[in-house]
Amino acid sequence: MVNRVVRKNVRRRPGGVAQTAAFAVCGRFGLVRNPAARRLIMSDSDPPGEERFVFECDQLDLLLAALKKHGYRVVGPTVREGAIVYDELRSAADLPVGWSDEQEGGRYRLLKRSDRAHFGYAVGPHSWKQFLHPPVRRLWQASRTQDRLEIVPEKDDPPKTAFLGVRACELHAIQIQDKVFLRGGYSDPSYKARRENAFIVAVNCGHAAGTCFCVSMQCGPKVGAGFDLALTEVVEETRHYFVVQAGSEAGRQILGEIPHREADVSERTAAERIVSRTAEQMGRAMDTTEIKSLLYSNYEHPRWESVAARCLTCGNCTMVCPTCFCTTVEDVTDLSGKHAERWQKWDSCFTTSFSYIHGGSVRPSGYARYRQWMTHKLAAWIDQFGTSGCVGCGRCITWCPVGIDITEEVQAIRSAAPLPARENEENHGNA
Amino acid sequence: MFTNNTEVMAAALGPGPMVPAVFRVQRTKKETSDTFTMELLPEEGPQEFAFAPGQFNMLYAFGVGEVPISISGDPARRSVVVHTTRDVGPVTSALRRLKPGEGLGIRGPYGTGWPAAEARGADVVIAAGGIGLAPLRPVLYQILAARQHYGKVVLLYGTRTPADILFRRELEQWRSRFDLEVCVTVDRAVGSWAGMVGVVTKLIPRAPFDPHSTIAMICGPEVMMRFTVQELEGRGVATENIYVSLERNMKCAVSFCGHCQFGPAFVCKDGPVFRYDRIQPLMAVREV
Structure with a gap:
C-alpha cells in the first residue's frame, strides 16, 4: 500500500521549546460567534449508541458544510512542510488524501499510499491541545497612570471549532486535560470556553505507526467515548465509504443533515475489522504493571x-x-x-x-x-x-x-x- | 491525598484565577539590610482579607513579574495584607522600591496552612531559619491569641548574623513573656552579640516541650528543615506531628502551570505546608 518516500526534511530541530511551540501555532482562523449554541461535550456526554450509519467518501464535504453551517470552523489534518499537521480545512480536499507516514524513534517520513484514503496515517507532531490550551495566550493587560494601576482581564471568546480526525489516543488526551484544567479544584475559564465550543469528529485508526502503543495504555485504537461523531474509513477496490457512529445529540443532529443510511452487517464488520487489524499492528508496547x-x-x-x-x-x-x-x-x-x-x-x-x-x-x-x-x-x-x-x-x-x-x-x-x-x-x- | 483546602480556594480573590486584584502600599518597613515588610490595602476600599497562617499570595510588580510570597501578618487583622520579603530578584526588588500609595497586584491566598487547630492541647515548637520566620509569624499570632488552648509554646529561630534577625523588637517582646519560650541563635556572632551561636538545631535538645505531645512547625532552607526534623525525631517527636513549608518555583499558584511539582504534590495547592511523614521519602531524594 505504501510505496514511495516523499520528503526527508521533517523533524530534528533540536532548538527546543521556542521553535516547537511556534510550529504549533496556527493562524488565519476566523471568529465565529454563536454563544447560544454553546454546549458542553465532555467525557460524560451520552454513551455512544449501537447504531452505525454509512455515507460515501465523496459526501465528506457535506459533513464539513453542515459543520460550517452550524458556525464551526473545521480544523483537521493537512500536509504541510513534509508532515501531517492540524489546521483549518476549507474542504475535504485539504485532508492528506493518499498519504501515510512512517515513524520510528527520531524519524518521521510521509509516504504516498496506493489508494485515496483520507485518514490513512497515524498522529503527527500536532495535537488538539494547541486549540484547547493554546501555546501562547494573553492573560491580562495592565495600565499604570500617575495614581492608579488597573488590570484588565483578557476577554476570551473562542470560536466554535470542529475537530475532524481525532484519534482514540487523542480523545483520551483531551479527557486527561479536562481533569487537569476543569476538575482540580480550580477551573481554567479559557480552557473551559474552548472545550465547550468544540465539536469532535473522531476517526478510528486504520494504520498504526512504528511508535504507536495505545493498546498497552488502553487508549485505542478503537474510539471509546467523548466524541460527537466517530468515523471509520473503509477503502475497498470499488468503494470508499465511512461507517459513522453518533456519540451525542449534537452529533446526531449534524449527521441528520447529511445523506446517510443505516450500515448493513458487511459494512459494520468491515469497519470492525479495520480497527482490530490496527490493534495488531502496534509498533511498540509498554508494560504498565504496577x-x-x-x-x-x-x-x-x-x-x-x-x-x-x-x-x-x-x-x-x-x-x-x-x-x-x-x-x-x-x-x-x-x-x-x-x-x-x-x-x-x-x-x-x-x-x-x-x-x-x-x-x-x-x-x-x-x-x-x-x-x-x-x-x-x-x-x-x-x-x-x-x-x-x-x-x-x-x-x-x-x-x-x-x-x-x-x-x-x-x-x-x-x-x-x-x-x-x-x-x-x-x-x-x-x- | 493532601489537606483539602477547597474552601480556602473558594475564598480566593479576583475575577479569574490568573487575574490579580489591585492593592496599594500603605507603608513599607525596612526589617534588615535585605528584607522589608509591606502593608497593603485593597484599591477598591476597605474589605476583609481572610487567610490561614502559612498561606501565600502571588504579588505582581507592574511590568516586572509575579512571585509567591507568604503572608506574614496577623490573621485577626483582616483589613490589611502584610508581606515580609527578601530582596533577591527583579520582582522583589521592584516591590521594595514601591512607595506608599503605589499599586501592585495580588492573587490569593493560596495553599495549605499551619496546623494551629490540630495543635490545640499539645505543646508547640516553631522552628524558623532566616526569612522562614515570616511565614510562621501569623501562626504564632494565632496561637498567642488563644494561648490558653496550648501547652508549652517554643519559638526557635536561627539567622546568619545578628543583623539578619527579623522582627527584632517583636522577638524581644515575646521573649519577655512567661508563657512563651523564645531562643534565638546566629551562625556568626558579630558586633556586640552576646546570645547563642550555632545552628538552630542545636537549640532543640534543651528546648522545653514534651516530645510525645508536640506539634512542630518548621520553615527555613530545606537543609535546615531536614536537620531540624532529625533532631526532633531524635527527641521522640513523631514525623506525623512535624510540619514543614516548602518553596518551589510557582507561576500560577492554582496547579495549572506544573512548575512547583514535588513528586505527586503541587506545592501551591497541596502545600506549601506539608505533614512531614507524607513527603519524607522525597525529602531524601536529590533534585526532586
Missing part, C-alpha cells in the same frame, strides 16, 4: 544516568505530548512603561529555568529533568488526576531528536529492578 510503584521506588536507578547521557533536554517530547500541560508566564511592557501585559506560554520541565528558585534550579541535571518528566507522566499523574498521563500516541518517541523511547526506558528500569512491594506504593501514595 508502574506507579515501579517508578516511585526507582528515583535513584542507574538508568536515569544512561538516558541523561542521550537526552538533549530540548523539550520536544513535552511540546508534542498531547497531555503535557505546563506553562510559564511572561511579563511585557511597552516603551512608555505605562502599559504591561502578561502572557502564558507552553513551558517544558526540561529547561533549568522551569524549577528555578532564587539561588538556582531545583533540577540542574538532565538526569533529574528526564526523571521528573517520565515519573510525572507515568506515576505522579495517577496520584494527581487518577489516570496515567500517557496515552501511547508515540509522539515523544518519533519527535525526540535522538530517538529516546519511553517504552524502552520503562522496560530498562523494570528489568533491572525487582517488582516493588505493594506497601511501598501505599506509602508513596500519601506523598
Whole structure:
C-alpha cells in the first residue's frame, strides 16, 4: 500500500521549546460567534449508541458544510512542510488524501499510499491541545497612570471549532486535560470556553505507526467515548465509504443533515475489522504493571544516568505530548512603561529555568529533568488526576531528536529492578 | 491525598484565577539590610482579607513579574495584607522600591496552612531559619491569641548574623513573656552579640516541650528543615506531628502551570505546608 518516500526534511530541530511551540501555532482562523449554541461535550456526554450509519467518501464535504453551517470552523489534518499537521480545512480536499507516514524513534517520513484514503496515517507532531490550551495566550493587560494601576482581564471568546480526525489516543488526551484544567479544584475559564465550543469528529485508526502503543495504555485504537461523531474509513477496490457512529445529540443532529443510511452487517464488520487489524499492528508496547510503584521506588536507578547521557533536554517530547500541560508566564511592557501585559506560554520541565528558585534550579541535571518528566507522566499523574498521563500516541518517541523511547526506558528500569512491594506504593501514595 | 483546602480556594480573590486584584502600599518597613515588610490595602476600599497562617499570595510588580510570597501578618487583622520579603530578584526588588500609595497586584491566598487547630492541647515548637520566620509569624499570632488552648509554646529561630534577625523588637517582646519560650541563635556572632551561636538545631535538645505531645512547625532552607526534623525525631517527636513549608518555583499558584511539582504534590495547592511523614521519602531524594 505504501510505496514511495516523499520528503526527508521533517523533524530534528533540536532548538527546543521556542521553535516547537511556534510550529504549533496556527493562524488565519476566523471568529465565529454563536454563544447560544454553546454546549458542553465532555467525557460524560451520552454513551455512544449501537447504531452505525454509512455515507460515501465523496459526501465528506457535506459533513464539513453542515459543520460550517452550524458556525464551526473545521480544523483537521493537512500536509504541510513534509508532515501531517492540524489546521483549518476549507474542504475535504485539504485532508492528506493518499498519504501515510512512517515513524520510528527520531524519524518521521510521509509516504504516498496506493489508494485515496483520507485518514490513512497515524498522529503527527500536532495535537488538539494547541486549540484547547493554546501555546501562547494573553492573560491580562495592565495600565499604570500617575495614581492608579488597573488590570484588565483578557476577554476570551473562542470560536466554535470542529475537530475532524481525532484519534482514540487523542480523545483520551483531551479527557486527561479536562481533569487537569476543569476538575482540580480550580477551573481554567479559557480552557473551559474552548472545550465547550468544540465539536469532535473522531476517526478510528486504520494504520498504526512504528511508535504507536495505545493498546498497552488502553487508549485505542478503537474510539471509546467523548466524541460527537466517530468515523471509520473503509477503502475497498470499488468503494470508499465511512461507517459513522453518533456519540451525542449534537452529533446526531449534524449527521441528520447529511445523506446517510443505516450500515448493513458487511459494512459494520468491515469497519470492525479495520480497527482490530490496527490493534495488531502496534509498533511498540509498554508494560504498565504496577508502574506507579515501579517508578516511585526507582528515583535513584542507574538508568536515569544512561538516558541523561542521550537526552538533549530540548523539550520536544513535552511540546508534542498531547497531555503535557505546563506553562510559564511572561511579563511585557511597552516603551512608555505605562502599559504591561502578561502572557502564558507552553513551558517544558526540561529547561533549568522551569524549577528555578532564587539561588538556582531545583533540577540542574538532565538526569533529574528526564526523571521528573517520565515519573510525572507515568506515576505522579495517577496520584494527581487518577489516570496515567500517557496515552501511547508515540509522539515523544518519533519527535525526540535522538530517538529516546519511553517504552524502552520503562522496560530498562523494570528489568533491572525487582517488582516493588505493594506497601511501598501505599506509602508513596500519601506523598 | 493532601489537606483539602477547597474552601480556602473558594475564598480566593479576583475575577479569574490568573487575574490579580489591585492593592496599594500603605507603608513599607525596612526589617534588615535585605528584607522589608509591606502593608497593603485593597484599591477598591476597605474589605476583609481572610487567610490561614502559612498561606501565600502571588504579588505582581507592574511590568516586572509575579512571585509567591507568604503572608506574614496577623490573621485577626483582616483589613490589611502584610508581606515580609527578601530582596533577591527583579520582582522583589521592584516591590521594595514601591512607595506608599503605589499599586501592585495580588492573587490569593493560596495553599495549605499551619496546623494551629490540630495543635490545640499539645505543646508547640516553631522552628524558623532566616526569612522562614515570616511565614510562621501569623501562626504564632494565632496561637498567642488563644494561648490558653496550648501547652508549652517554643519559638526557635536561627539567622546568619545578628543583623539578619527579623522582627527584632517583636522577638524581644515575646521573649519577655512567661508563657512563651523564645531562643534565638546566629551562625556568626558579630558586633556586640552576646546570645547563642550555632545552628538552630542545636537549640532543640534543651528546648522545653514534651516530645510525645508536640506539634512542630518548621520553615527555613530545606537543609535546615531536614536537620531540624532529625533532631526532633531524635527527641521522640513523631514525623506525623512535624510540619514543614516548602518553596518551589510557582507561576500560577492554582496547579495549572506544573512548575512547583514535588513528586505527586503541587506545592501551591497541596502545600506549601506539608505533614512531614507524607513527603519524607522525597525529602531524601536529590533534585526532586
